[in-house]
Amino acid sequence: xxxxxxxxxxxxxxxxxxxxxxxxxxxxxxxxxxxxxxxxxxxxxxxxxxxxxxxxxxxxxxxxxxxxxxxxxxxxxxxxxxxxxxxxxxxxxxxxxxxxxxxxxxxxxxxxxxxxxxxxxxxxxxxxxxxxxxxxxxxxxxxxxxxxxxxxxxxxxxxxxxxxxxxxxxxxxxxxxxxxxxxxxxxxxxxxxxxxxxxxxxxxxxxxxxxxxxxxxxxxxxxxxxxxxxxxxxxxxx
Amino acid sequence: xxxxxxxxxxxxxxxxxxxxxxxxxxxxxxxxxxxxxxxxxxxxxxxxxxxxxxxxxxxxxxxxxxxxxxxxxxxxxxxxxxxxxxxxxxxxxxxxxxxxxxxxxxxxxxxxxxxxxxxxxxxxxxxxxxxxxxxxxxxxxxxxxxxxxxxxxxxxxxxxxxxxxxxxxxxxxxxxxxxxxxxxxxxxxxxxxxxxxxxxxxxxxxxxxxxxxxxxxxxxxxxxxxxxxxxxxxxxxxxxxxxxxxxxxxxxxxxxxxxxxxxxxxxxxxxxxxxxxxxxxxxxxxxxxxxxxxxxxxxxxxxxxxxxxxxxxxxxxxxxxxxxxxxxxxxxxxxxxxxxxxxxxxxxxxxxxxxxxxxxxxxxxxxxxxxxxxxxxxxxxxxxxxxxxxxxxxxxxxxxxxxxxxxxxxxxxxxxxxxxxxxxxxxxxxxxxxxxxxxxxxxxxxxxxxxxxxxxx
Numbered sequence: 001x002x003x004x005x006x007x008x009x010x011x012x013x014x015x016x017x018x019x020x021x022x023x024x025x026x027x028x029x030x031x032x033x034x035x036x037x038x039x040x041x042x043x044x045x046x047x048x049x050x051x052x053x054x055x056x057x058x059x060x061x062x063x064x065x066x067x068x069x070x071x072x073x074x075x076x077x078x079x080x081x082x083x084x085x086x087x088x089x090x091x092x093x094x095x096x097x098x099x100x101x102x103x104x105x106x107x108x109x110x111x112x113x114x115x116x117x118x119x120x121x122x123x124x125x126x127x128x129x130x131x132x133x134x135x136x137x138x139x140x141x142x143x144x145x146x147x148x149x150x151x152x153x154x155x156x157x158x159x160x161x162x163x164x165x166x167x168x169x170x171x172x173x174x175x176x177x178x179x180x181x182x183x184x185x186x187x188x189x190x191x192x193x194x195x196x197x198x199x200x201x202x203x204x205x206x207x208x209x210x211x212x213x214x215x216x217x218x219x220x221x222x223x224x225x226x227x228x229x230x231x232x233x234x235x236x237x238x
Numbered sequence: 239x240x241x242x243x244x245x246x247x248x249x250x251x252x253x254x255x256x257x258x259x260x261x262x263x264x265x266x267x268x269x270x271x272x273x274x275x276x277x278x279x280x281x282x283x284x285x286x287x288x289x290x291x292x293x294x295x296x297x298x299x300x301x302x303x304x305x306x307x308x309x310x311x312x313x314x315x316x317x318x319x320x321x322x323x324x325x326x327x328x329x330x331x332x333x334x335x336x337x338x339x340x341x342x343x344x345x346x347x348x349x350x351x352x353x354x355x356x357x358x359x360x361x362x363x364x365x366x367x368x369x370x371x372x373x374x375x376x377x378x379x380x381x382x383x384x385x386x387x388x389x390x391x392x393x394x395x396x397x398x399x400x401x402x403x404x405x406x407x408x409x410x411x412x413x414x415x416x417x418x419x420x421x422x423x424x425x426x427x428x429x430x431x432x433x434x435x436x437x438x439x440x441x442x443x444x445x446x447x448x449x450x451x452x453x454x455x456x457x458x459x460x461x462x463x464x465x466x467x468x469x470x471x472x473x474x475x476x477x478x479x480x481x482x483x484x485x486x487x488x489x490x491x492x493x494x495x496x497x498x499x500x501x502x503x504x505x506x507x508x509x510x511x512x513x514x515x516x517x518x519x520x521x522x523x524x525x526x527x528x529x530x531x532x533x534x535x536x537x538x539x540x541x542x543x544x545x546x547x548x549x550x551x552x553x554x555x556x557x558x559x560x561x562x563x564x565x566x567x568x569x570x571x572x573x574x575x576x577x578x579x580x581x582x583x584x585x586x587x588x589x590x591x592x593x594x595x596x597x598x599x600x601x602x603x604x605x606x607x608x609x610x611x612x613x614x615x616x617x618x619x620x621x622x623x624x625x626x627x628x629x630x631x632x633x634x635x636x637x638x639x640x641x642x643x644x645x646x647x648x649x650x651x652x653x654x655x656x657x658x659x660x661x662x663x664x665x666x667x668x669x670x671x672x673x674x675x676x677x678x679x680x681x682x683x684x685x686x687x688x689x690x691x692x693x694x695x
Contacts, residue, residue, distance in 0.1 A: 114239075
């Protein structure tokens with residue numbers, strides 16, 4: 001298996017007044033194509049910062065980040081935009097849908113940015129909404145949908161451009177347990193189906209079960225790496 | 239992102255904030271309307287000046303006089319005679335359509351039983367067209383005419399019945415075509431009382447014939463009679479001969495003579511007056527300056543027009559200034575609205591960036607919003623301007639004398655006039671100025687940091 005995400009000795013330092021905060025403190029890791037993995041840790045551990053760095057939303061203070069063969073920490077904002085358009089999908093904790101657009105339009109928005117003609121992108125968005133089980137909610141605005149439904153729309157949106165990597169930042173943080181499992185099943189099934197890589201930030205134990213590897217983050221460092229089975233074992237031990 | 243999609247999405251964004259967008263659009267509408275109305279007032283003012291001045295005579299015409307005959311120009315050169323060669327020189331100047339000498343004689347005339355003093359202008363038939371002389375009844379002079387004349391309607395005011403004991407002016411409907419017309423160089427001709435006694439060498443009256451009438455009131459020709467140039471030249475010679483035979487010039491022996499007007503004598507020093515016609519109004523002043531260099535006096539109604547326009551230029555600039563100021567306020571409104579909306583939509587802009595919007599897309603999205611505000615505001619402003627212009631004209635809200643007299647009677651000049659190019663210019667200007675106002679806010683939106691935008695709740 002080839003690595004799709006490679007981090008080499010990455011640092012991210014914030015300055016707060018005179019204090020330096022090492023949000024990411026020398027992390028190197030590789031994530032393979034088609035892998036589903038978790039970044040897990042307590043709040044303030046730097047896991048979200050790490051995700052943002054991998055997605056090119058933030059720049060490392062030191063070190064290099066490759067996605068595929070592209071080194072993304074040196075791209076400018078325009079190149080990054082195009083790169084995200086083609087290779088990266090996003091799922092957020094609070095969905096981040098555009099409140100004035102319908103479910104269909106929300107899913108079609110990334111396709112609009114990549115310049116797909118209207119008829120094609122509507123067709124694609126419809127297919128995706130069907131795949132996430134929202135066939136009868138296409139014309140609904142986000143405010144007319146439940147949290148689970150909104151997250152389904154945001155999942156459909158993340159998959160719209162058929163990206164190589166999908167980043168999910170606490171995707172189930174706002175959902176109840178039943179919906180959490182539904183959402184995780186949906187995401188992992190879609191990702192597996194299209195051989196996409198899924199990187200999930202969470203502190204939810206239930207989610208860990210879906211991952212092949214779990215990176216335990218603490219104080220900006222990888223504390224340990226568990227594979228899915230280890231996690232299960234740990235639980236049983238406890 | 240496709241251009242069409244960007245335009246559509248930006249309209250959608252405006253529609254989201256209907257009230258605010260509408261208010262901003264109304265700002266642009268009022269700004270556009272202010273500029274248009276202020277301009278239309280200025281334009282109407284200028285047009286009205288033009289119309290008023292046109293009433294004073296043809297504005298394309300320049301009257302050239304040689305008052306300083308035989309004198310010197312300010313820089314010491316001899317003033318050349320205003321003769322046929324000079325007239326030909328005028329005709330060759332840039333922008334000149336034609337030039338013609340004018341001779342003018344003052345004679346006694348009888349129309350039926352009525353007598354009066356009239357001035358007769360000599361003019362070649364082709365000049366009728368060039369000088370736009372409005373012959374309303376009958377025909378203009380034509381080639382081959384000799385003792386034919388075209389008569390200005392107001393000439394009738396000069397005639398009265400000499401036989402009557404009471405003052406009896408000639409009736410206004412006196413028919414020049416039917417009555418017998420005669421002219422004489424003897425100023426006692428037809429009069430009951432022969433002042434200064436009979437002339438020593440009486441002259442036979444000349445019979446003439448009316449072929450056309452100039453009925454336009456206020457025209458410079460309505461007080462004159464026009465006859466062929468050669469005929470008048472011949473008359474002029476005879477007048478001079480008659481005057482010599484009867485003892486010198488006017489009033490010498492108490493006898494009144496007809497006289498060639500303006501002309502001091504029949505020498506060969508050329509004409510006293512030449513009319514030069516310009517091809518268009520813009521070159522009139524230029525031609526006048528060239529003619530003045532020869533040392534002649536020039537006169538044209540354009541001078542009056544220019545001084546009127548100069549005097550009103552300040553007023554027009556103030557008007558335009560008010561218009562521009564209201565548009566600047568509208569532009570500030572646009573910028574304000576856009577900053578507001580960017581502030582509100584910070585997170586949305588962040589999301590857009592995360593899911594693949596390029597910087598260019600974000601900027602365009604907001605530029606288009608500004609542009610649409612300009613387009614809608616511009617269209618509404620143009621409609622409002624036409625409506626206001628209509629009201630201004632209907633209720634005759636005026637900035638100056640606005641009633642003139644024309645052959646058709648009293649005419650009210652418009653106080654506001656919107657030429658065809660004005661709405662077109664507004665349609666270009668309003669969106670362009672709005673784009674300018676949207677430039678900084680759009681840059682701000684483009685430069686928003688994704689991380690900060692997403693963190694904002």
